[in-house]
Amino acid sequence: MRVDIISIFPEYFAPLDVSLMGKARERGILDIHLHQLRDWTHDVHRTVDDTPYGGGPGMVMKPEVWGEAVDAVIDGGRAALGADALPRLIVPTPSGRPFTQEVALEYAGEPWLLFAPARYEGIDSRVVAEYGERLRADEVSIGDYVLAGGEAAVLVMVEAVGRLLPGVLGNARSVADDSFAPGAMANLLEGPVYTKPPVWRGHEVPEVLLSGHHGRIARWRRDEALRRTLDRRPELVARLDRDGLDKHDRRV
Numbered sequence: 593m594r595v596d597i598i599s600i601f602p603e604y605f606a607p608l609d610v611s612l613m614g615k616a617r618e619r620g621i622l623d624i625h626l627h628q629l630r631d632w633t634h635d636v637h638r639t640v641d642d643t644p645y646g647g648g649p650g651m652v653m654k655p656e657v658w659g660e661a662v663d664a665v666i667d668g669g670r671a672a673l674g675a676d677a678l679p680r681l682i683v684p685t686p687s688g689r690p691f692t693q694e695v696a697l698e699y700a701g702e703p704w705l706l707f708a709p710a711r712y713e714g715i716d717s718r719v720v721a722e723y724g725e726r727l728r729a730d731e732v733s734i735g736d737y738v739l740a741g742g743e744a745a746v747l748v749m750v751e752a753v754g755r756l757l758p759g760v761l762g763n764a765r766s767v768a769d770d771s772f773a774p775g776a777m778a779n780l781l782e783g784p785v786y787t788k789p790p791v792w793r794g795h796e797v798p799e800v801l802l803s804g805h806h807g808r809i810a811r812w813r814r815d816e817a818l819r820r821t822l823d824r825r826p827e828l829v830a831r832l833d834r835d836g837l838d839k840h841d842r843r844v
């Protein structure tokens with residue numbers, strides 16, 4: 593998968609050089625290209641923002657600069673992926689559609705993602721309108737809180753998508769077991785996890801996990817996941833009622 597990121601803070605993405613994403617890049621599973629938005633300005637101050645039409649606080653990012661940057665990055669990607677290739681344009685914003693595991697799975701199936709993290713009060717809305725005419729352009733929110741810009745959201749999305757790519761997670765870890773992944777654990781939060789020692793500061797590991805009885809362990813884990821989900825995210829259990837409770841679940 594090719595990923596292009598255009599930002600006035602490309603250094604924000606240094607974390608993508610380390611750990612799982614760094615290894616995925618070294619192994620050629622993920623091909624990330626960073627671009628400095630200001631490289632597409634033409635004034636001495638390398639200006640990327642201006643005052644909002646209609647007044648109001650803050651500044652809005654200029655459409656001309658973003659348009660030149662996105663056009664150039666598309667041309668660059670096409671040199672590698674083919675003359676007709678087009679990216680999925682993803683613009684993080686508090687007003688976007690929710691970024692969920694389902695959306696992450698959708699993006700993981702794409703050959704090319706182009707992220708446009710903004711600053712200030714966002715990007716002139718005509719930019720998404722312009723590109724939405726010829727490619728899939730999504731305005732996406734990673735949660736109901738307001739960040740200072742889109743870069744942190746891009747880090748979150750690249751990690752959530754990148755870990756789904758074949759070969760990124762070791763064999764020991766299957767994305768099928770993820771919370772929110774389709775299937776048996778869909779819409780259930782992860783339950784508690786333990787490792788050695790069996791007793792730590794007087795806290796014991798639940799006996800069932802030391803029993804070696806795989807059936808009982810699986811049932812205990814699902815019960816604990818259901819208990820935690822009921823306690824912390826009851827609205828997810830409503831979905832389970834429709835899609836995923838089995839005959840033993842009612843006991844929790």
Ligand SMILES: Nc1cc(-c2ccc3ccn(Cc4ccccn4)c3c2)[nH]n1
Pocket residue numbers: 684685686687709710711712713714732733734735736737738739740741742743745
């Ligand atoms: N889930 C999300 C996404 C964001 C996000 C994404 C991009 C930008 C560019 C600027 N801001 C600050 C901003 C935007 C609008 C109103 C007030 N502040 C952003 C915030 N916050 N929370």
